């Protein structure tokens with residue numbers, strides 16, 4: 352039986368934080384070790400330039416995101432790891448798919464609808480004010496990413512479910528109109544995903560400025576951890592896990608028995624200051640090795656580039672074969 356193919360993309364905007372690590376990177380690296388699957392992971396830089404118009408940010412973030420995955424244990428021998436923009440076949444497929452995608456389908460995409468809604472609320476005369484074609488067609492590019500490698504399963508966050516459904520729709524339309532060339536992808540949502548809380552108790556997110564960065568040194572991590580909100584309880588007073596977001600972060604970096612012991616220490620009156628020292632020590636211990644690797648990689652980005660180029664070569668070989676069939680199916684063929 353052929354292996355199940357799992358594919359996902361990561362947009363290259365922003366520098367990874369502990370939430371990304373616990374919720375996305377750590378589980379994906381573990382899942383890629385499953386011998387029954389074949390995994391594809393790519394840096395979605397063409398998606399990055401839809402939302403971010405700062406070239407330096409795109410560039411830095413591409414380096415940071417690539418180094419992060421490698422430092423956290425992604426094995427480029429097992430996982431086909433590449434940069435979207437290194438696969439020109441994806442762009443060709445993007446156009447062919449654009450030619451069979453109903454505009455009405457794109458009108459229903461969440462990101463576009465949200466932009467229109469914001470214009471209406473701000474009494475903008477033109478509901479499409481500020482909307483670029485990249486944003487409007489975003490789901491078609493994502494469809495090309497997925498169909499190019501005939502992925503069976505696409506693990507994504509809840510906000511991306513609609514896009515994978517659109518990819519199924521577009522694949523079905525192509526198969527019906529031309530030739531059965533595309534696998535219909537299935538979305539995979541991990542129900543048990545650990546949502547990490549931020550310093551202020553809300554979901555940790557770069558948009559809220561409440562993150563603990565992944566790649567700081569031990570001292571800076573301690574400093575960030577010291578900012579986690581707590582109540583005013585004195586040392587010696589019994590404390591409950593739900594009295595500070597620090598508990599949930601501790602849990603994400605500990606075994607169940609370590610978490611139980613920590614709960615007991617809080618109940619016995621552990622001072623918040625001491626609790627923060629224990630938490631920072633946990634984070635720093637788990638990340639010690641990855642941090643070393645991250646620093647090595649970012650100090651010599653050509654290592655990262657070589658890995659990405661090797662991944663792209665592997666990916667393009669496959670992409671080319673399928674794209675040739677797709678072109679032929681739509682009537683783009685050599686004359687003879």
Ligand code: ADP
Pocket residue numbers: 370371372373374375507508545546547548554555556557558
């Ligand atoms: P941000 O909210 O900082 O902008 P993204 O939306 O770029 O993060 O998310 C990238 C990945 O990290 C997604 O797979 C998302 O599910 C995961 N992720 C982001 N924040 C958290 C969090 N606080 N806890 C768990 N996973 C998270």
Ligand code: TRP
Pocket residue numbers: 358359360361362395398492493496497505506507511
């Ligand atoms: N749009 C996805 C996100 O913002 C990233 C992405 C791009 C992706 N292409 C993909 C995810 C293909 C899965 C499959 O998270």
